[in-house]
Amino acid sequence: MRTGDYKQTYGELVALIDSPPVWLWSAVLMLALIAAPHVLNAYALTFLMIILITVTGALGLNILTGYTGLISLGHVGFLVTGAYAYAILVSKYHMPPLVGFLGAGLVPALASLVVGAPSLRLKGLYLAITTLAFSFIINTVILEMRWLTNGARGISVQRPEILGISFDSDAAFTYLCLGIATLTLLATLNIRRSRVGRAFVAIRDNDTAARVMGINLHAYKLLAFVTSALITGLAGALYGIYLSFVSVEGFPFLLSIEALAILIVGGLGSALGAVLGTVLIVLLPEATRLVFSLFSAQLDAVFTTGAQELKSMLYGLVIILFLRFQPRGLVGAWHDIRRAWVNWPLRY
Amino acid sequence: MRDHLRTASLLLTATLLAGGGALAADPGITDTEILIGDVEPLTGPPALLGVAASIGHKIAIAEANNAGGINGRKIKYVLEDDGYVTARTIQGAKKLIEVDKVFAMLGMSGSGQSIAVMPVLEKAGIPTVIDVAPVKLLWEPPRKNVFVVGQSYEEGIIHLVNYLAEKNPGKKWGLITQDDDYGITVRDGFDSVVKSKKLNVVYSGNYKKGQQDFSSDMLQLKDSGAEVFLAGGIIAENIAMMKELEKLNVKPVTGIFWPGRVEPVLKLMGPAGDGIFAVDYVEPFAGEAGKAFLEKAKPLVSEAEFKGINRYTMSGYAAAKVLIAAIERCGKQPTWACTIGELEKTKNVETGVMAPISFGPGIRFSNQKLQIMQADTATVSFKPVK
Numbered sequence: 001m002r003t004g005d006y007k008q009t010y011g012e013l014v015a016l017i018d019s020p021p022v023w024l025w026s027a028v029l030m031l032a033l034i035a036a037p038h039v040l041n042a043y044a045l046t047f048l049m050i051i052l053i054t055v056t057g058a059l060g061l062n063i064l065t066g067y068t069g070l071i072s073l074g075h076v077g078f079l080v081t082g083a084y085a086y087a088i089l090v091s092k093y094h095m096p097p098l099v100g101f102l103g104a105g106l107v108p109a110l111a112s113l114v115v116g117a118p119s120l121r122l123k124g125l126y127l128a129i130t131t132l133a134f135s136f137i138i139n140t141v142i143l144e145m146r147w148l149t150n151g152a153r154g155i156s157v158q159r160p161e162i163l164g165i166s167f168d169s170d171a172a173f174t175y176l177c178l179g180i181a182t183l184t185l186l187a188t189l190n191i192r193r194s195r196v197g198r199a200f201v202a203i204r205d206n207d208t209a210a211r212v213m214g215i216n217l218h219a220y221k222l223l224a225f226v227t228s229a230l231i232t233g234l235a236g237a238l239y240g241i242y243l244s245f246v247s248v249e250g251f252p253f254l255l256s257i258e259a260l261a262i263l264i265v266g267g268l269g270s271a272l273g274a275v276l277g278t279v280l281i282v283l284l285p286e287a288t289r290l291v292f293s294l295f296s297a298q299l300d301a302v303f304t305t306g307a308q309e310l311k312s313m314l315y316g317l318v319i320i321l322f323l324r325f326q327p328r329g330l331v332g333a334w335h336d337i338r339r340a341w342v343n344w345p346l347r348y
Numbered sequence: 349m350r351d352h353l354r355t356a357s358l359l360l361t362a363t364l365l366a367g368g369g370a371l372a373a374d375p376g377i378t379d380t381e382i383l384i385g386d387v388e389p390l391t392g393p394p395a396l397l398g399v400a401a402s403i404g405h406k407i408a409i410a411e412a413n414n415a416g417g418i419n420g421r422k423i424k425y426v427l428e429d430d431g432y433v434t435a436r437t438i439q440g441a442k443k444l445i446e447v448d449k450v451f452a453m454l455g456m457s458g459s460g461q462s463i464a465v466m467p468v469l470e471k472a473g474i475p476t477v478i479d480v481a482p483v484k485l486l487w488e489p490p491r492k493n494v495f496v497v498g499q500s501y502e503e504g505i506i507h508l509v510n511y512l513a514e515k516n517p518g519k520k521w522g523l524i525t526q527d528d529d530y531g532i533t534v535r536d537g538f539d540s541v542v543k544s545k546k547l548n549v550v551y552s553g554n555y556k557k558g559q560q561d562f563s564s565d566m567l568q569l570k571d572s573g574a575e576v577f578l579a580g581g582i583i584a585e586n587i588a589m590m591k592e593l594e595k596l597n598v599k600p601v602t603g604i605f606w607p608g609r610v611e612p613v614l615k616l617m618g619p620a621g622d623g624i625f626a627v628d629y630v631e632p633f634a635g636e637a638g639k640a641f642l643e644k645a646k647p648l649v650s651e652a653e654f655k656g657i658n659r660y661t662m663s664g665y666a667a668a669k670v671l672i673a674a675i676e677r678c679g680k681q682p683t684w685a686c687t688i689g690e691l692e693k694t695k696n697v698e699t700g701v702m703a704p705i706s707f708g709p710g711i712r713f714s715n716q717k718l719q720i721m722q723a724d725t726a727t728v729s730f731k732p733v734k
Contacts, residue, residue, distance in 0.1 A: 041446045041447065042442045042445070042446040043439065043442045043443040043446045043447045046438065046439045046442050047439075050435065050439075140527075140556075143527050143528075146532075151532055152527065152528040152529040152530075152531065152532050153529050153532060154460065154463070154529065156463070156485075239435075242435070242438075243434050243435060243438065243464050244438075244464055244466075244467045245434070245460065245463050245464040247460050247529070248528070249434070249460045249528065249529075250434040250435070250460065250464070252433070309391040309392075309431075311431070
């Protein structure tokens with residue numbers, strides 16, 4: 001009888017997916033996501049688009065904060081840089097969208113070297129404040145460079161056409177978001193099981209011990225910043241296209257906090273956690289509204305006319321509840337359920 | 349046999365045409381009801397304008413419903429909160445169009461939000477009248493189904509600065525603006541008059557959105573010796589600036605713009621706000637038209653809503669009146685195409701709260717007439733300047 005989930009070879013330990021049922025469920029989920037744009041109405045599809053864009057951004061932050069343990073309060077800075085890089089290249093200089101996406105990744109990656117450099121000497125709260133300052137500086141730079149960014153007037157962005165395929169419709173754009181989110185998920189999962197990923201985790205767990213083991217802290221911390229910013233920049237480009245208008249106002253500081261909340265609720269350091277956290281945080285207000293609307297039309301009206309205040313309250317409440325009762329997040333809860341299922345009727 | 353077939357095919361064609369007609373009916377309209385949707389910032393600081401605009405829509409709708417509705421159909425108003433978050437404005441608009449299936453739209457939140465939601469509205473083809481934040485990108489280029497009631501920020505500032513320049517010849521000028529789209533528009537409008545009238549600008553400041561403390565800015569303004577001051581803040585900023593100037597014991601001739609021309613702001617400014625000039629395209633509440641509007645609104649809204657009335661209520665009311673009138677002119681079976689056609693034919697429609705409203709072929713902006721008004725803190729109101 002199987003009494004646990006034992007890895008007997010090194011290959012098993014680093015396998016991307018370790019069991020056939022997980023392959024099966026992943027395939028089912030992917031098929032459902034492919035079918036979704038044809039089944040969901042335009043409103044429901046906006047949630048799917050937001051989830052996929054947010055997953056991409058959250059996975060980017062997860063590399064820095066979840067894997068490497070470097071807290072960033074200014075990730076919205078990379079998000080807005082990516083969005084502007086795409087908008088400037090595509091809308092202003094009429095470059096192909098693929099060049100726009102390349103720029104959306106590379107420009108924030110270069111910017112991350114500026115903010116990443118202090119991280120070599122700073123940790124914890126001090127680093128968090130540095131990244132926060134970076135996001136404010138980026139906003140000021142964008143507003144002042146009017147000749148390039150149109151300042152506060154913003155830049156309109158059209159849905160892209162890539163290699164002859166138009167992503168103008170919501171369904172097509174959802175597929176673009178799905179493709180980028182899936183590639184990002186695979187990339188981050190692969191990073192995690194590689195030498196680089198193990199170095200990130202070693203730095204997070206104890207950077208002194210990591211250094212003793214021969215890990216170059218400077219190089220790996222900078223690499224974490226660059227990778228994280230690159231992915232977040234891509235998410236920024238997608239978000240800019242979704243909004244159809246890129247301006248500093250469209251990227252409020254609250255997005256940085258929301259991203260951190262996603263990682264905490266999902267489970268820090270886990271790609272699956274970033275995905276689950278995103279789904280919960282994005283859908284929570286709408287799900288709550290739907291539940292309440294079953295009981296009373298008046299409660300439904302309260303949710304539509306006071307949506308943003310209630311949303312903030314719900315986020316706060318969920319974070320407090322998770323920190324108190326499930327600090328390992330949704331992934332931790334999922335692991336507990338799975339262990340209970342496998343070991344039943346035994347507890348361990 | 350051939351006759352039977354012909355009869356059958358004629359019947360089938362007639363049925364399909366009838367069915368097709370029913371299928372082609374636009375959403376948001378039943379035998380008893382017409383749905384009108386709106387997305388506004390109802391929470392957070394910009395709620396001051398979003399809530400007020402929605403009250404204006406409610407007043408116009410209640411007025412129409414009390415008069416029997418639109419050709420017998422009652423109007424139902426569906427309101428969504430976007431919290432001034434652009435992504436949520438897009439979601440809200442899509443929800444109203446796809447889930448609630450509204451017939452027409454009003455409002456559409458702030459300037460950045462309404463610009464971002466434009467592709468959604470254009471693609472849907474739904475008749476829309478925007479009233480909260482009139483910015484050029486909304487009507488240039490003109491979109492078939494989107495109409496804007498109001499006046500551009502640039503024109504407003506030019507009108508105000510021209511007036512102040514004429515009344516204060518040869519004086520030194522000071523200006524402070526916000527570091528956003530609104531601030532740039534104010535500055536551009538100001539700069540255009542500075543060039544044409546050769547104004548002597550001795551202070552030109554810029555502040556970060558959300559700034560609370562204006563002590564150093566106002567000290568610089570005082571040191572510069574500015575005698576005429578254009579306060580480019582919106583709400584809290586203008587209050588802080590005027591309070592600071594009061595503390596420094598200087599009182600330049602001050603002009604503010606219509607987003608901050610709301611009575612609660614004047615109340616918070618106290619004596620510091622007395623005599624400041626403002627520009628607007630809606631009537632001041634202290635005037636005859638304003639008083640008549642308040643009288644009309646009182647029985648149509650709750651007490652709490654009545655307290656929330658400000659200038660945005662008037663602009664919202666006017667936009668809703670124009671939309672309702674256009675749907676009404678379409679008769680018993682209004683459609684989107686007819687409503688858009690009738691909106692285009694809008695000519696000198698009187699709303700009582702601003703100059704008559706007109707659109708036209710290819711003209712989607714009502715280009716309202718502006719007027720100068722002056723604050724009177726004793727009555728906490730703005731009075732028209734003759």
